[in-house]
Amino acid sequence: MTSGRSARGTLPSFITVTCLFFAWGFITSNNDPLIAALRGIYSLTTAEAMLTQFAFFLAYGVFSLPAAAVLGRLGPSRTIMAALGVMIAGCMIVLVASAVQTYVLVLVALFTLAAGITALQVAANPLTVALGAPEKAHFRLTFAQAFNSLGVVLGVDLGARVMLSGDVFKHGGATITDEASRLAGLAAVNHAFLVIAVFLLALLALIFVMRNRIEQAVPHGGNANGDAVSPFAALRSGWALSGAAAVFLYVGSEVTIGSLMINYLNRPEVLGVSLAVAGSMTAYYYWGGALVGRFIGSALLTVVPAGVLLSIMVAANVVLAIAAFTLHGPTAAWCALSMGLFNSIMFPTLFSLTMQRSSVPPSATSGVLCVAIVGGAILPWIAGRITDATGSFGEAFIVPVIGYIGILVFAVAAARVKGADHKPLAMPAGH
Numbered sequence: 001m002t003s004g005r006s007a008r009g010t011l012p013s014f015i016t017v018t019c020l021f022f023a024w025g026f027i028t029s030n031n032d033p034l035i036a037a038l039r040g041i042y043s044l045t046t047a048e049a050m051l052t053q054f055a056f057f058l059a060y061g062v063f064s065l066p067a068a069a070v071l072g073r074l075g076p077s078r079t080i081m082a083a084l085g086v087m088i089a090g091c092m093i094v095l096v097a098s099a100v101q102t103y104v105l106v107l108v109a110l111f112t113l114a115a116g117i118t119a120l121q122v123a124a125n126p127l128t129v130a131l132g133a134p135e136k137a138h139f140r141l142t143f144a145q146a147f148n149s150l151g152v153v154l155g156v157d158l159g160a161r162v163m164l165s166g167d168v169f170k171h172g173g174a175t176i177t178d179e180a181s182r183l184a185g186l187a188a189v190n191h192a193f194l195v196i197a198v199f200l201l202a203l204l205a206l207i208f209v210m211r212n213r214i215e216q217a218v219p220h221g222g223n224a225n226g227d228a229v230s231p232f233a234a235l236r237s238g239w240a241l242s243g244a245a246a247v248f249l250y251v252g253s254e255v256t257i258g259s260l261m262i263n264y265l266n267r268p269e270v271l272g273v274s275l276a277v278a279g280s281m282t283a284y285y286y287w288g289g290a291l292v293g294r295f296i297g298s299a300l301l302t303v304v305p306a307g308v309l310l311s312i313m314v315a316a317n318v319v320l321a322i323a324a325f326t327l328h329g330p331t332a333a334w335c336a337l338s339m340g341l342f343n344s345i346m347f348p349t350l351f352s353l354t355m356q357r358s359s360v361p362p363s364a365t366s367g368v369l370c371v372a373i374v375g376g377a378i379l380p381w382i383a384g385r386i387t388d389a390t391g392s393f394g395e396a397f398i399v400p401v402i403g404y405i406g407i408l409v410f411a412v413a414a415a416r417v418k419g420a421d422h423k424p425l426a427m428p429a430g431h
Contacts, residue, residue: 013131013213017128022148022150023203024117025150026151029159030159031056034159034163037185041182044103052107064369067367068234069363071122076218077207083118086112086113087116090114090116091197094193098190125370127218142298142348149287153283163189234365234367237360237365240364242354243353243358247350249379249403250407254343257339258282260397261278261281261282267394269394270332285337286340293342297345297349306353309349314342314411315408317342320339323335324397386398
């Protein structure tokens with residue numbers, strides 16, 4: 001139980017941490033317009049431009065466990081402030097990359113930015129689970145993730161307006177041949193990342209002001225020694241490892257669907273719409289569905305057990321993914337687009353279910369779960385190979401079919417564990 005003083009600090013602390021969810025959704029979503037801008041500025045092939053996503057997701061595989069060790073050593077507030085500092089440094093490297101006009105340095109900048117976001121997620125997800133009554137943990141994390149989705153929607157819109165506006169990119173990121181246009185494109189990218197840096201600096205100031213209240217609002221475990229906060233402690237927990245496998249499959253499936261969707265809807269045997277229309281449909285129906293679903297799902301989680309609701313949502317997506325894989329025409333298209341709605345609660349619920357069932361420290365569990373986000377780099381690559389081999393975007397939907405079946409196994413197993421949803425979660429105090 002938290003003290004009265006801690007309880008009074010829980011709501012403002014939760015609001016503050018929710019701002020972080022919005023922030024990393026907003027920043028991560030800028031990769032989409034950035035890819036289009038970089039293709040034109042540096043005359044890149046599509047594969048070369050997609051290295052931006054690879055560099056970004058690679059950071060999760062590299063830095064999640066070290067970030068877990070930092071969380072165990074410093075506690076949540078100082079870890080979050082350090083993460084924000086690293087993210088600001090990443091934005092500054094973008095400016096240097098623009099000055100020397102080197103694409104490789106852009107990748108270094110994105111890797112640095114993602115390293116900070118990785119540490120932010122390692123700290124913020126379990127912190128949100130811990131900020132309040134254990135039985136409401138699934139609601140809190142899903143509600144906070146709804147603002148992450150809001151950040152994604154607004155980030156794509158603002159990023160496109162800043163980085164892809166004007167005559168420079170009027171052909172959708174086609175190669176820029178004259179130096180003046182190239183400099184204008186670089187200036188637009190710089191403008192976007194300066195805005196992001198200022199936003200992050202404001203968040204850093206907010207966390208600094210709120211740091212003591214955040215620390216007081218959560219229970220602390222007795223993990224003051226190195227063994228207790230070892231990031232490899234998660235290897236001792238079957239729930240932590242199975243939860244990581246489910247997160248790997250979920251993130252990989254979600255990113256695969258989003259990566260396939262525009263070209264899938266463009267195919268004449270599906271909808272045959274233009275790429276521009278397909279892009280709008282993907283934004284508003286697939287990603288917008290996830291946004292709406294998280295607000296609805298957070299309400300449902302106050303009355304429906306998390307494992308049960310997760311099982312229902314995953315089962316629905318198994319059916320929808322099979323439909324997208326086997327059917328054609330508008331039916332297949334709308335089944336594919338509807339998957340965003342059912343994706344909505346999956347990541348936060350997988351995270352909170354695992355945190356409450358894991359037998360090892362929260363920092364270690366959070367670290368291994370964030371390592372699993374690297375699935376977003378691996379499964380889309382597999383789906384791409386399937387598309388290249390078969391010549392069909394629909395065939396690649398076999399990847400999310402298999403992924404959701406694996407997640408369903410975890411969801412059903414988690415739903416059968418009674419009482420775990422009421423287990424309080426202690427966070428490291430730092431020292």
